[in-house]
Amino acid sequence: MEPLVDGWGREIKSLRVSVTDKCNFRCRYCMPAEGLEWLPRDEVLSYEEIARLVKVMAAMGVDEVRLTGGEPLVRRDLPTLVGLLAETPGVDDLSLTTNGVLLDRLAGPLVEAGLTRINVSLDSLSHVRFAEITRRDALDAVLRGLEAAEAHPELRPIKINCVAIKGFTEEEVPALAELARRKPYVVRFIEFMPLDADEAWSGDQVLTGAEIRAIVEERWPLVELPAKASSTAKRYAFADGAGELGFVNPVSEPFCSSCDRIRMTADGRLRTCLFSRRDWDLKEPLRSGASDEELTRLVRNAVAHKELKHRIGDPGFVRANRSMSQIGG
Ligand code: SAM
Numbered sequence: 001m002e003p004l005v006d007g008w009g010r011e012i013k014s015l016r017v018s019v020t021d022k023c024n025f026r027c028r029y030c031m032p033a034e035g036l037e038w039l040p041r042d043e044v045l046s047y048e049e050i051a052r053l054v055k056v057m058a059a060m061g062v063d064e065v066r067l068t069g070g071e072p073l074v075r076r077d078l079p080t081l082v083g084l085l086a087e088t089p090g091v092d093d094l095s096l097t098t099n100g101v102l103l104d105r106l107a108g109p110l111v112e113a114g115l116t117r118i119n120v121s122l123d124s125l126s127h128v129r130f131a132e133i134t135r136r137d138a139l140d141a142v143l144r145g146l147e148a149a150e151a152h153p154e155l156r157p158i159k160i161n162c163v164a165i166k167g168f169t170e171e172e173v174p175a176l177a178e179l180a181r182r183k184p185y186v187v188r189f190i191e192f193m194p195l196d197a198d199e200a201w202s203g204d205q206v207l208t209g210a211e212i213r214a215i216v217e218e219r220w221p222l223v224e225l226p227a228k229a230s231s232t233a234k235r236y237a238f239a240d241g242a243g244e245l246g247f248v249n250p251v252s253e254p255f256c257s258s259c260d261r262i263r264m265t266a267d268g269r270l271r272t273c274l275f276s277r278r279d280w281d282l283k284e285p286l287r288s289g290a291s292d293e294e295l296t297r298l299v300r301n302a303v304a305h306k307e308l309k310h311r312i313g314d315p316g317f318v319r320a321n322r323s324m325s326q327i328g329g
Contacts, residue, residue, distance in 0.1 A: 004060040006306035018328025026135040051084040058090030073102040079113035086114025103145025164207040188246035197323035209247030256309035272306035
């Protein structure tokens with residue numbers, strides 16, 4: 001089948017699937033303290049529906065699938081979905097992004113079902129500051145989840161995602177860098193983006209990758225590592241060989257020109273950019289009996305309209321109509 005190529009010539013290889021918009025954390029850069037209005041249950045795609053849509057996209061060349069949310073581990077029986085996707089022809093790389101709080105019990109069943117990679121979000125190694133940013137006292141549970149993941153050598157790499165916020169994250173950098181040196185975790189700093197439901201983001205709250213690198217290098221020199229062209233992260237090794245850090249710099253160094261990603265929300269809407277102002281409904285056609293060929297056409301049409309780039313920082317930038325937890329980060 002013809003590859004899935006957007007209107008600017010970029011081939012789409014990677015799909016992020018949100019399995020729920022619900023979350024058990026309330027991270028300040030993502031969700032309000034009181035939560036959001038959750039999708040009604042019957043609006044959320046079933047595992048069979050997700051697997052059908054992934055099969056259709058995998059037939060077009062999407063070979064990387066990442067499960068996310070909301071918090072994907074709050075959805076019941078997630079290993080069942082992992083099992084269905086692991087068996088889907090064409091899906092070579094199946095991963096999960098989680099806050100890690102339920103990973104302790106689920107790491108084993110997820111690996112057994114066929115999960116091969118995992119990203120765990122972790123913004124602070126101090127109990128007080130972890131609770132301040134996530135509004136949950138759950139650092140120990142997350143660290144237990146990471147240990148559980150580490151016990152499965154099939155699950156590699158283990159990546160840690162830290163959202164970098166000016167005035168907060170500077171203080172966390174030495175401990176997180178030290179974690180990357182001590183443990184088999186790649187610690188990645190992600191620049192704060194205007195996707196918070198509170199709409200409190202401003203450009204001066206972004207702590208850039210370059211600023212964090214400078215903090216790390218005061219103590220530990222780094223050397224740049226080669227990265228895949230489509231990679232979101234710049235990779236660095238500690239010069240003494242003790243571990244790896246990554247910097248995802250969508251604000252200070254946008255990587256839209258090599259973007260090969262699309263996203264599907266928990267209610268089956270295809271989004272071609274984190275900052276899309278529109279999305280493309282696949283649930284309704286799926287539920288009213290569309291054939292694989294019809295679904296293929298709908299996906300191709302959405303992808304043909306993929307945005308050239310996000311416009312954070314441009315005058316007149318308009319935020320997306322959904323927040324990160326409602327899109328699937
Ligand atoms: N609940 C899961 C988790 O915590 O990883 C998956 C969903 S979460 C929305 C996915 C990722 O998006 C997390 O690493 C989170 O830190 C990141 N994120 C959320 N809001 C963000 C923002 N405003 N800017 C940058 N990253 C953000």
